[in-house]
Amino acid sequence: MTGPRQSELLAREAVRLAPGASEESALGRRVFVEGSGSVLTDLDGDQYIDLAAGTLTQSLGHCHPEVVAALTEQAGRLWNVHDFATADRAELCELLARLLPEQLDTYGFFSTGAEVVEAALRAVQAVADPGRNRIGALRHGFHGKTQGARMLVHWDIGNQAHAGNSILGYSPYCYRCPLELEYPSCGVRCASLVRRHITEKSNVSALVFEPVLGAAGVIVPPPGYWEQIADSARQNGVMLVADEVLTGGGRTGTFLASERFGVQPDLVALSKGMASGFPFAVLAGRAEVLRHPRAAGAGSTASTYANNPLGIAAAKATLQVVARDTLIENVRTLGALLDDRLAELKSRFEVLGDVRGLGLLHGLEFVRSRESREPAPEIARAVYLAALDLGLRTSLGGHIIRLAPPFTIDRALLEEGIALLGRALEQVTEAGR
Incomplete structure (x- = not known):
């Protein structure tokens, strides 16, 4: 329950604060005042194991001392000089070159996930051959709330339709297959349709995709999906733009989720975990795209907060710790534990229709019955x-x-968190009987 001090503060701010908060925030009604590692503390002094890691952002947990130190030092020296070079930027570029696949050798720095997706779209539109004026995306995809990102997935608001020039393909949502097929007898038909409608079309410049669809509920593609699509894109001159805002930086057990599926993208958008939740984003790409004369005009990678020294400092500190402490190996180890524990919960509770994930990113899909698969929000x-x-x-x-x-x-805290989730499931299912 929300404590008295939190209730008072929430009532005060509600007088002036615009509505439209996330579902979890509006429903949860908590006021968090401190975070340390994987633990949060609210205004009334109650503590929480944070298995959401901020907004799936805190790679190193809350307030990692090395990130705090880097930000504190930088805040005392310099905050913003537009996109002039600063002391850490070259070192961050060199660090990214060691962590990213070899073909992704050129970088632009931005402030948010939506901003970096828009930058990727500008680059695609700049270098695309004449006649390649369409862009592919996937149903159930999410790329941000700005207009270009919304147009990719035909996300209309109010009475305004913004389908833009994008073509939608089927995502690999096996649990709710829109084609009413079953894997593997389906032959990964969803992938063959993406090929037919997107990557084999001469008027398509790029396919923008999440390797694992995050906002849609952690939709993990089956073997054969990305292999088919990536090969077709290469053969037909369609660029691959991986939106790894959520997955990039190691969350799925490789630095990029694309690596898990053997995909070599031309452009990659990264953000959330790259700077431990501090607003920062990276556009990584092939030199032939980002250094192309049509994509490299004055201001093409500049904006008010792009390249800001605070974000660069937080990203450099975060990625140095990830590399030094071999944390991606830790993601794979703990991810296997999470797989096992969530499989146990699924076997115990009928309301869990599907559980899926990679590394330290998992989705639990709730249903009214396993037979009907009717969503149960x-x-x-x-x-x-x-x-x-x-x-x-x-x-x-x-x-x-x-x-x-x-x-x-x-490991012990992760086990405790899953045990608490099990207790919550017990309470809810017993109350519903």
């Missing part, structure tokens, strides 16, 4: 709230709960 909300009251924070969206623990969480 009310059950997901009840489990989310029960877990919060028990001292566990997760990420709620519709009938999906996502888990994305910090890379630095220790």
Whole structure:
């Protein structure tokens, strides 16, 4: 339950604060005042294991001392000089070159995930051959709330339709296959349709995609999906633009989720975990794209907060720790544990229709029955709230709960968090009988 001090503060701000908060925030009604590692503390002094890692951002947990030190030092020296070179930028470029696949050798720095996706779209539009004026994307994809990002997935608001010039292909949502097929007998038909409608079309310049669809509920593609599409794109001159805003930086057990599927993108958008939740984003790409004369005009990678020294300092400190402490190996180890524990929960609770994930990114899909597979957002909300009251924070969206623990969480705390999730499931399912 929300404590008295939090309730008072929430009532005060509600007088002036515009509505439209996230579902988890509006429902959870907590005021967090401190974070350390994988633990949050609210205004009334209650603590929570944070298996949502901020907004799936805190690679190193909350307030990692080396990131705090880097930000504090930089804040005392310099905050913003537009996109002039600063002391750390060259070193960050060199660090990224060591961590990213070899073909991604050129970088632009931005402030948010949506901003870097828009920068990727500008680069594609600049270098595309005449006649290649369409862009492909996937159903259920999410690339941000700016207009270009919304147009990719035909996300209309109000009475305004903004389909733009994009063509939508089928995402690999096996649990709810839109073609009503079953893997593997389906022959990965969704991928062959993406090829037919997007990557084999002479008027398409690029396919923008999430290797693992995050906001849609951690949709993990089956073997054969990306292999088919990537090969077709290469053969037909369609650029591959990987939106790794959520997955990039190691969350799925490789620095890029694309690497898990053997995809070599031409451009990659990264943000959330790259600077431990500090606003920062990276556009990584092939030199022949980002250094192309049509893509490299004055101001093409500049904006008010792009290249800011604070973000660069936070990103450099974060990635140095990830590399030095071999945290991506830790993601794979803890991810295997998470796989096992969530499989146990699925075997115990019928309301869990599907559990899926890679590394330290998992989605739990709640249903009214396994036979009907009817989405059950009310059950997901009840489990989310029960877990919060028990001292566990997760990420709620519709009938999906996502888990994305910090890379630095220790095994015992992760086990405790999953045990609390199990208790929340018990409370909700027993109350519903």
